[in-house]
Amino acid sequence: MSVQEPERRISAVPELLRNGLLVIGPDRPRLLVTALFAAAIGVLETILLFIVAAVAIALSGDRASVQIGPAGFQLELPIQTTAYLGLGLIVLLLILSIPFARLQASLSARAMVRLRGRIVRAYLSASLHYRETHREGLLQQLAGEYSHLAENSVQQLTLACVTLCMLAAILLGAVVSAPLISLGMMVVLAACGALLAPLMRRMRQDAATPTIINRELSGRVAQTNRISEEIAAYRVKDAVAAYLETEIRGAAAAMGKLRFEGRLAPSLFQYGAIGVVLIFVALIAGSRAVEVGGLATLVLLLVRALGYVRQLQRSVHIAREMAPYIDAIEVELDALERNAWPSAGVEIEALAPIAFRNVSYAYATGSPVLRDVQFTIDPGEMVGVVGPSGSGKSTLTGLMLKLRNPDSGAILVGDLELDRVSDLAWARLTAYVPQESRLVFGSVADNIRFFRDGFGIAEVEAAARAAHVHDEIMRLPEGFETRIGPGARGLSGGQRQRVSIARALLARPQLIVMDEPTSALDQHSETLIGQTLEELKGQTTIVLVAHRPATLKICDRIFELKHGVLREAALPVHVG
Numbered sequence: 001m002s003v004q005e006p007e008r009r010i011s012a013v014p015e016l017l018r019n020g021l022l023v024i025g026p027d028r029p030r031l032l033v034t035a036l037f038a039a040a041i042g043v044l045e046t047i048l049l050f051i052v053a054a055v056a057i058a059l060s061g062d063r064a065s066v067q068i069g070p071a072g073f074q075l076e077l078p079i080q081t082t083a084y085l086g087l088g089l090i091v092l093l094l095i096l097s098i099p100f101a102r103l104q105a106s107l108s109a110r111a112m113v114r115l116r117g118r119i120v121r122a123y124l125s126a127s128l129h130y131r132e133t134h135r136e137g138l139l140q141q142l143a144g145e146y147s148h149l150a151e152n153s154v155q156q157l158t159l160a161c162v163t164l165c166m167l168a169a170i171l172l173g174a175v176v177s178a179p180l181i182s183l184g185m186m187v188v189l190a191a192c193g194a195l196l197a198p199l200m201r202r203m204r205q206d207a208a209t210p211t212i213i214n215r216e217l218s219g220r221v222a223q224t225n226r227i228s229e230e231i232a233a234y235r236v237k238d239a240v241a242a243y244l245e246t247e248i249r250g251a252a253a254a255m256g257k258l259r260f261e262g263r264l265a266p267s268l269f270q271y272g273a274i275g276v277v278l279i280f281v282a283l284i285a286g287s288r289a290v291e292v293g294g295l296a297t298l299v300l301l302l303v304r305a306l307g308y309v310r311q312l313q314r315s316v317h318i319a320r321e322m323a324p325y326i327d328a329i330e331v332e333l334d335a336l337e338r339n340a341w342p343s344a345g346v347e348i349e350a351l352a353p354i355a356f357r358n359v360s361y362a363y364a365t366g367s368p369v370l371r372d373v374q375f376t377i378d379p380g381e382m383v384g385v386v387g388p389s390g391s392g393k394s395t396l397t398g399l400m401l402k403l404r405n406p407d408s409g410a411i412l413v414g415d416l417e418l419d420r421v422s423d424l425a426w427a428r429l430t431a432y433v434p435q436e437s438r439l440v441f442g443s444v445a446d447n448i449r450f451f452r453d454g455f456g457i458a459e460v461e462a463a464a465r466a467a468h469v470h471d472e473i474m475r476l477p478e479g480f481e482t483r484i485g486p487g488a489r490g491l492s493g494g495q496r497q498r499v500s501i502a503r504a505l506l507a508r509p510q511l512i513v514m515d516e517p518t519s520a521l522d523q524h525s526e527t528l529i530g531q532t533l534e535e536l537k538g539q540t541t542i543v544l545v546a547h548r549p550a551t552l553k554i555c556d557r558i559f560e561l562k563h564g565v566l567r568e569a570a571l572p573v574h575v576g
């Protein structure tokens with residue numbers, strides 16, 4: 001299943017507003033302050049335009065003084081004083097524009113921090129079972145690309161609010177300067193806008209297409225990244241590139257169409273509107289119904305207002321493109337939060353016998369992977385788990401680590417159901433060595449600590465010694481501070497596995513679950529891991545999924561899984 005596909009529907013303006021407000025969340029009062037700030041700047045800008053028009057008229061009429069203000073309230077000022085007044089206003093506008101820009105930028109930045117934080121937490125808190133139902137790359141998509149686009153939609157909403165307030169101030173100025181004519185012009189301009197309605201409707205219909213195609217594309221790119229080694233080994237790069245290029249071309253075609261329409265509509269509106277203003281000017285100037293000064297100011301204000309209308313159109317257009325992403329974030333976040341894995345529970349300090357009582361588990365309803373599994377492991381025991389591929393061994397370890405809950409039956413720790421034990425308490429008592437250990441980008445010490453605070457370098461080194469990898473780490477250029485992981489220095493498979501064992505041993509767990517720790521390792525690493533197991537035997541409870549008889553021979557007991565059914569095998573075990 002991929003990220004929820006939003007329906008391809010046209011987002012109306014109120015819906016876009018709702019989307020933006022949703023992402024802005026608790027910062028709505030900040031948005032209001034920004035809008036009020038914009039209105040104040042709009043008023044100052046309108047006054048500046050009044051001044052510019054008045055100075056221009058005075059200069060063209062060769063007069064030493066200018067008349068500013070609407071008819072009936074005009075002020076007569078010397079031309080120089082007026083120019084300095086205008087300059088003063090410009091300085092004020094420049095000074096105000098700094099906090100104003102900061103306020104606008106902070107809205108989208110804060111929204112992005114909140115949204116990304118919420119996505120990451122929701123993803124990491126969701127049950128493994130829920131996360132497995134998604135295509136890979138879900139977190140990258142939501143916290144990376146989608147959040148970036150959501151931030152853009154907040155920017156557009158902020159810009160639209162700001163533009164609307166400034167537009168309102170300018171239009172108010174126009175109405176004040178020549179009420180009847182400006183209202184008449186506005187009505188005709190609105191009618192011109194209505195003529196463009198069919199093109200706008202078409203743009204709305206096309207707006208969702210590129211975003212949906214892009215979403216598909218990024219999922220496929222994530223997959224290509226993961227399988228890049230296999231692509232190189234199978235020499236299928238041309239086929240994979242061709243497969244991706246088909247998607248890329250589809251996205252580009254849809255985007256190109258949308259961009260074309262997006263550029264055309266505002267230009268048509270802009271030139272049409274200026275044409276309408278000029279027709280008005282020609283008609284009115286002939287009839288001398290209004291004095292030239294008022295008309296010039298009005299034209300200046302309306303042309304400026306047209307710039308704002310164009311900006312508004314752009315913002316709505318971009319917000320519309322972003323809408324499917326915000327829909328998807330909303331749907332996914334909701335689902336992730338509904339599927340949160342409960343972390344609260346009973347605190348326990350020490351491991352007690354672990355008992356599986358008729359435990360069954362299925363990934364898909366009707367095809368159980370584990371059936372009525374029963375066993376008890378006492379503290380300090382070392383138990384091997386064998387079975388053919390796909391028999392349910394990893395599923396069993398997942399249940400033991402409390403990464404999944406049984407569909408039926410119960411897992412007990414002493415008398416307590418594991419389900420009721422606090423997640424953190426269980427994590428403190430247990431550790432996991434996966435089949436394929438993964439490094440994070442950071443120092444060797446960071447990799448052993450693995451995001452857990454409170455462990456000094458002495459403890460890290462002790463864990464590395466216990467995992468028999470200490471000396472090899474010391475031979476690295478910067479010892480425990482050497483950077484390793486994706487994008488940095490690599491380690492051999494055997495070293496990686498032993499760093500992973502050091503990671504598991506660091507917090508001195510009472511139960512260690514190892515999923516085939518020696519499969520596909522060289523003899524040297526296998527021997528060293530064997531030594532670690534010998535040293536842990538009797539002190540730590542160990543569940544060891546393994547194939548090799550050499551690894552299994554130190555186990556106290558062996559469980560054999562076949563088609564989801566578990567039975568205890570006699571020692572020595574023969575693994576087929």
Ligand SMILES: Nc1ncnc2c1ncn2[C@@H]1O[C@H](COP(=O)(O)OP(=O)(O)OP(=O)(O)O)[C@@H](O)[C@H]1O
Binds near residue numbers: 392396
């Ligand atoms: N996330 C999943 N979603 C659906 N089915 C799954 C999932 N993980 C495992 N399975 C299925 O459950 C069955 C048991 O898988 P599991 O990984 O537990 O087997 P295993 O014994 O550990 O195999 P292997 O030795 O190959 O690692 C398999 O049929 C597998 O296809």
